Amino acid sequence: MAATIKDIAKMVGVSPSTVSRVVNRTAPISEETQEKIREAMKKLNYHPNSTARNLASGASCTIGLVIDAADEGTFANSFFNRSVYAIEKTLQEHAYSLLITNNRPVSSIRSLVYEKRVDGLIIPPASLDEETVKFLEEEHFPFVVLGEPEIGQTRTTWVDVDNRKGSREAVVHLCRQGFRRIVMIVRNDRTVFARNRIYGYQDGVTEICPPQVIYVEEPDGQPRPPEQADAEFWTDGQAAKLEELAVRLVGEGKADAFLCADNEIAYHVLRALRGAGIRIPEEAGVVTFDNYPLAPFMDPPLTAVDVDTSRLGKAAAELLIQSIHEADRPPRQVLIGASLIRRMSSAGKEGQ
Amino acid sequence: MAATIKDIAKMVGVSPSTVSRVVNRTAPISEETQEKIREAMKKLNYHPNSTARNLASGASCTIGLVIDAADEGTFANSFFNRSVYAIEKTLQEHAYSLLITNNRPVSSIRSLVYEKRVDGLIIPPASLDEETVKFLEEEHFPFVVLGEPEIGQTRTTWVDVDNRKGSREAVVHLCRQGFRRIVMIVRNDRTVFARNRIYGYQDGVTEICPPQVIYVEEPDGQPRPPEQADAEFWTDGQAAKLEELAVRLVGEGKADAFLCADNEIAYHVLRALRGAGIRIPEEAGVVTFDNYPLAPFMDPPLTAVDVDTSRLGKAAAELLIQSIHEADRPPRQVLIGASLIRRMSSAGKEGQ
DNA sequence: TTGTACGCGTTATCAA
DNA sequence: TTGATAACGCGTACAA
Numbered sequence: 001m002a003a004t005i006k007d008i009a010k011m012v013g014v015s016p017s018t019v020s021r022v023v024n025r026t027a028p029i030s031e032e033t034q035e036k037i038r039e040a041m042k043k044l045n046y047h048p049n050s051t052a053r054n055l056a057s058g059a060s061c062t063i064g065l066v067i068d069a070a071d072e073g074t075f076a077n078s079f080f081n082r083s084v085y086a087i088e089k090t091l092q093e094h095a096y097s098l099l100i101t102n103n104r105p106v107s108s109i110r111s112l113v114y115e116k117r118v119d120g121l122i123i124p125p126a127s128l129d130e131e132t133v134k135f136l137e138e139e140h141f142p143f144v145v146l147g148e149p150e151i152g153q154t155r156t157t158w159v160d161v162d163n164r165k166g167s168r169e170a171v172v173h174l175c176r177q178g179f180r181r182i183v184m185i186v187r188n189d190r191t192v193f194a195r196n197r198i199y200g201y202q203d204g205v206t207e208i209c210p211p212q213v214i215y216v217e218e219p220d221g222q223p224r225p226p227e228q229a230d231a232e233f234w235t236d237g238q239a240a241k242l243e244e245l246a247v248r249l250v251g252e253g254k255a256d257a258f259l260c261a262d263n264e265i266a267y268h269v270l271r272a273l274r275g276a277g278i279r280i281p282e283e284a285g286v287v288t289f290d291n292y293p294l295a296p297f298m299d300p301p302l303t304a305v306d307v308d309t310s311r312l313g314k315a316a317a318e319l320l321i322q323s324i325h326e327a328d329r330p331p332r333q334v335l336i337g338a339s340l341i342r343r344m345s346s347a348g349k350e351g352q
Numbered sequence: 353m354a355a356t357i358k359d360i361a362k363m364v365g366v367s368p369s370t371v372s373r374v375v376n377r378t379a380p381i382s383e384e385t386q387e388k389i390r391e392a393m394k395k396l397n398y399h400p401n402s403t404a405r406n407l408a409s410g411a412s413c414t415i416g417l418v419i420d421a422a423d424e425g426t427f428a429n430s431f432f433n434r435s436v437y438a439i440e441k442t443l444q445e446h447a448y449s450l451l452i453t454n455n456r457p458v459s460s461i462r463s464l465v466y467e468k469r470v471d472g473l474i475i476p477p478a479s480l481d482e483e484t485v486k487f488l489e490e491e492h493f494p495f496v497v498l499g500e501p502e503i504g505q506t507r508t509t510w511v512d513v514d515n516r517k518g519s520r521e522a523v524v525h526l527c528r529q530g531f532r533r534i535v536m537i538v539r540n541d542r543t544v545f546a547r548n549r550i551y552g553y554q555d556g557v558t559e560i561c562p563p564q565v566i567y568v569e570e571p572d573g574q575p576r577p578p579e580q581a582d583a584e585f586w587t588d589g590q591a592a593k594l595e596e597l598a599v600r601l602v603g604e605g606k607a608d609a610f611l612c613a614d615n616e617i618a619y620h621v622l623r624a625l626r627g628a629g630i631r632i633p634e635e636a637g638v639v640t641f642d643n644y645p646l647a648p649f650m651d652p653p654l655t656a657v658d659v660d661t662s663r664l665g666k667a668a669a670e671l672l673i674q675s676i677h678e679a680d681r682p683p684r685q686v687l688i689g690a691s692l693i694r695r696m697s698s699a700g701k702e703g704q
Numbered sequence: 705t706t707g708t709a710c711g712c713g714t715t716a717t718c719a720a
Numbered sequence: 721t722t723g724a725t726a727a728c729g730c731g732t733a734c735a736a
Contacts, residue, residue, distance in 0.1 A: 002468070004729055015707045020731060027732095030705060047466035051412060052729030054403045055712050065452075072437050081433045085424050088454050097469065100417075100450045102440050114354070114399035117449065239649075267649045294646055297591075297619045356713055367723045372715060382721060404713030407728050 003044035011040045023048060062097040063087075063320060064118035068126040069104035079290075079307065080124060083146060086313030087122065094321050103127040113141050120320045125149040125192065128156070142323035144316050148192045148333075157323060157331045159315045163193050163289075166305045166338030167200025170259055170287045173303075173340055175208050177348030179257035179285045183249060185214045185242070185269065186261040194261060197289060201259055212255075216242055216265060243272030250284050251276070257285035257346070263292040266302055270345070274299065281347040291341055300344035311336045355396035363392045375400060414449040415439075415672060416470035420478040421456035431642075431659065432476060435498060438665030439474065446673050455479040465493050472672045477501040477544060480508070494675035496668050500544045500685075509675060509683045511667045515545050515641075518657040518690030519552025522611055522639045525655075525692055527560050529700030531609035531637045535601060537566045537594070537621065538613040549613055549641060564607075568594055568617060595624030602636050603628070609637035609698070615644040618654055622697070626651065633699040643693055652696035663688050 005023070009016040014033060021027040022037045029037075040046070054060050065087065071077040088098045099118055101108045109132060112118050121136070121143040128145055133152045136143050145158035174182050184201040186194055202211045216238055246269045249255035260266035266288035270280065278284050280300055288295065291304040315334050323329055357375070361368040366385060373379040374389045381389075392398070406412050417439065423429040440450045451470055453460045461484060464470050473488070473495040480501045485508060488495050497510035519536075526534050536553040538546055554563045568590055598621045601607035612618035618640035622632065630636050632652055640647065643656040667686050675681055 002466070005731095006729080016730080017708080017732075018706060021706085024731080028705065033705085045466075047463070049407075049729050050467040050469050051403060051406045052712090053731080055401075055407050055714090055728085056730045056732085058712070060403060062451075067437070067440070069437060069441075081436075084433075084452065085419070085421060085454065088419070088452055089421075092454065092460075098452045099414075100436065100440055100452050102437065102444065108444075111399070114397075115402040116354070117402045263646060264649060267646055271649070271651050292646065294615060294619055294644065297616060297623070299623050358713080368713090369715080369724080370722060373722085376715085378715085380721065385721085401713050404728090405715080407730090408713075408715040410715095410728070 002049070003041075003046040004049070005046075007044055008037060008040045008046055011044065012036045060117060060119050061095060062099050062118045063091055063317070064099045064101055064109075064112050064121045066101055066103050066109060066121060066123045066127050068124050069102055071124065071126055079309065080146065082309035083313035083316065086310040087317045090314045090317035091321075094317075096321065107132070110135065113139055120144075120324050122146050122316055122320060125158075128152070140327065142320060142327075144320040144323070146312070146316050148196070150192055153333070155331055157319055157333070159312055159319060159334045159336065160193070161307045161312060161338050162335040163196035163338065164200035164203065165335070166289075166340070167197045167259065168204035169200075169338075169340055170303075170305050171201055171204030171208070173342070174257045174259070174285050174287060174346055175204075177281070177285060177346055179346075179348065181209050181253070181255045182257045182259060183212045183214060183255040184259045184261070185216065185246075185265050187265065188215055188217045197261055214242075214245065239268055242268050243275075246272045247276040247278065250278050256283070258287070260286065260288045263288050263290060263295060263302070263304075267298070270298055270302070280345055282349050285346040285348060287340075287346050295341075296343065298345065303343045303346035304341045306339050306341050308336060308339065354401075355393075355398045356401070357398075359396055360389060360392045360398055363396065364388045412469060412471050413447060414451050414470045415443055415669070416451045416453055416461075416464045416473045418453055418455050418461060418473060418475045418479050420476050421454055423476065423478055431661065432498065434661035435665035435668065438662040439669045442666045442669035443673075446669075448673065459484070462487065465491055472496075472676050474498050474668055474672060480504070492679065494672060494679075496672045496675070498664070498668050500548070502544055505685070507683055509671055509685070511664055511671060511686045511688065512545070513659045513664060513690050514687035515548035515690065516552035516555065517687070518641075518692070519549045519611065520556035521552075521690075521692055522655075522657050523553055523556030523560070525694070526609045526611070526637050526639060526698055527556075529633070529637060529698055531698075531700065533561050533605070533607045534609045534611060535564045535566060535607040536611045536613070537568065537598075537617050539617065540567055540569045546613060553611055566594075566597065591620055594620050595627075598624045599628040599630065602630050608635070610639070612638065612640045615640050615642060615647060615654070615656075619650070622650060622654070632697055634701050637700060638697040639692075647693075648695065650697065655695045655698035656693045657690050658693050659690055660688060 005016045005019045008019045018029060018033060019037055022029050022034050091098050101112060123143055123145050125145060125147045128149045130151055133156060145156050148158055148160040149156060171182055182205050184198065186198060189195050189198060198213055205211050246258065258269050260269060266286055269286055273280055273284055280286060287303045289305045291306040295302040295304050315336060319332065357368045357371045360371045370381060370385065371389055374381050374386050443450050453464060475495055475497050477497060477499045480497055482503055485504045497508050500510055500512040501508060523534055534557050536550065538550060541547050541550060550565055557563050598610065610621050612621060618638055621638055625632055625636055632638060639655045641657045643658040647654040647656050667688060
């Protein structure tokens with residue numbers, strides 16, 4: 001059996017509380033006893049039992065990270081995944097553990113809270129409905145939303161990438177490189193981040209040319225069913241239409257640059273223009289959101305608005321820990337700046 | 353304050369143990385008292401305190417998933433990430449929670465075990481050194497390695513994709529499509545999975561043509577430093593050499609198909625062949641490992657050996673739970689079959 | 705500086 | 721079918 005605080009006490013000839021005090025530095029103990037206690041701890045290979053600690057102290061020292069199976073395979077998911085390293089690292093620095101829990105098929109949030117499994121929650125926007133917000137507010141339970149939520153933007157604490165600013169900067173960059181007819185292509189505008197990217201595009205483009213947004217999905221398109229939530233979702237018709245449209249717009253002089261909301265769109269645009277003999281970046285520029293692993297190898301290498309998920313995860317974890325330590329702290333919203341990774345696809349006529 | 357088992361007992365007029373029995377169905381209780389107790393639970397919104405439960409029962413009902421920061425941004429990581437959904441889902445079905453912990457900069461494994469934070473561990477091969485194996489064996493602590501480890505292949509329980517078989521099947525597929533000079537291109541052979549893919553290639557190709565393996569990295573190449581562990585690691589020199597080589601091999605009739613160990617290699621091959629006017633799949637076939645999101649959009653769409661991470665994660669979780677319930681069960685190794693996703697890049701002269 | 709005594713919320717043993 | 725009672729391992733007033 002593993003040694004307990006009592007075994008140490010018995011061995012040294014002190015009371016358990018003295019041992020506890022040495023372990024937690026919670027009261028001054030004479031150097032001499034400390035020395036003996038530490039020695040005994042070494043000898044018996046003592047390690048405090050976290051469960052007993054948590055029970056006595058009333059805190060689990062654990063944070064719950066809710067993931068949403070509906071996001072599996074989507075960009076929101078990869079975005080979320082990449083934040084986990086930074087979240088865990090930051091929590092570890094504050095002596096918290098990270099519990100991962102799926103919110104589907106049944107919501108796990110309530111039981112985590114009721115059963116006191118966690119001291120705080122990090123929640124994706126997809127898992128945050130009105131009912132959940134109300135529940136957490138009533139329980140005075142600390143939580144942070146990882147990504148701007150659809151609801152409760154001012155009532156909740158959240159962290160997100162500044163998509164709007166990133167989008168605007170991409171447009172400004174394209175303009176500086178000499179492009180004047182910048183068109184944005186998005187899949188749809190059903191997510192907050194897609195809308196923010198569109199707003200940013202509109203912000204930036206307004207003095208340059210009339211804004212023009214192309215939607216890949218049919219306007220009456222149904223929400224993407226989760227079981228189809230992978231790349232194959234693209235129908236041949238959508239891809240063909242997109243490619244044809246991109247070529248036609250350039251041909252008719254209505255576009256000389258594209259801001260693509262994701263890498264898949266960007267890839268189709270690249271392929272279409274290349275196939276039509278339109279030279280990139282001399283005759284058309286392309287910028288994408290999200291720096292996928294293959295972006296540097298595209299033909300030509302793709303300029304990308306990059307998301308710094310490690311800053312994002314760190315911010316989320318720190319906000320949450322602050323909320324835990326300082327109860328009833330007013331909700332705060334944090335935006336993390338995106339950065340533009342300049343590659344050949346947006347260099348312009350003169351080259352970079 | 354949250355209601356406890358005592359509050360329920362007091363309200364109904366029974367002893368706390370009776371309430372516990374109703375909650376856990378651990379002894380027969382009269383319908384009448386059960387009814388009253390359930391009612392009181394509803395009324396007081398009772399939920400068992402998991403910490404107290406764990407302390408009393410001596411189990412944490414939590415599994416630790418170790419992640420390795422050295423893998424961040426590598427394929428091993430994305431492979432790992434995609435398994436998390438299935439791991440969590442499977443654990444949830446068995447009433448276990450999932451704790452994520454980084455093994456860097458300091459090893460977290462020992463403290464997790466000593467402090468009784470978890471009942472079992474899922475560990476990546478990168479975090480499994482000889483010392484760790486010995487420690488876990490001595491503690492009789494249940495663990496599963498997620499991916500074939502470098503050491504202790506027979507002493508440890510592990511799950512992996514059957515890379516060797518998948519590789520062999522890719523070769524057989526290429527052969528059936530009419531290709532006869534199949535060359536494998538890998539980054540290096542420093543990982544177990546890379547070596548297994550090479551073995552599988554050798555297995556399959558042996559009756560068709562002499563095996564020929566190309567290494568992208570210099571033979572004297574230093575191990576990839578973690579801080580550079582992203583796509584940009586490719587030097588221009590490496591990429592150029594690879595592309596030139598691929599074109600030359602086809603030109604000289606020494607290759608008519610390439611089995612690429614990852615998508616980045618495959619992308620360079622596609623680009624080089626396309627640039628040289630070599631038609632795919634008529635004049636050369638290409639197959640890659642790992643079905644990246646962009647693989648279906650490549651030009652032409654890329655045939656890929658696919659890894660079913662949900663089966664992998666499920667198997668890992670189930671093996672671990674079995675090890676926990678049946679102590680000192682002998683180590684087992686499980687291989688999950690890979691599947692070939694046939695796309696245009698390997699269709700051959702006749703088309704598919 | 706140290707010890708005593710109790711509580712945290714639950715499960716488990718034993719007896720009734 | 722139920723109730724005392726004692727763990728589980730630790731933290732912490734309170735007292736000394």
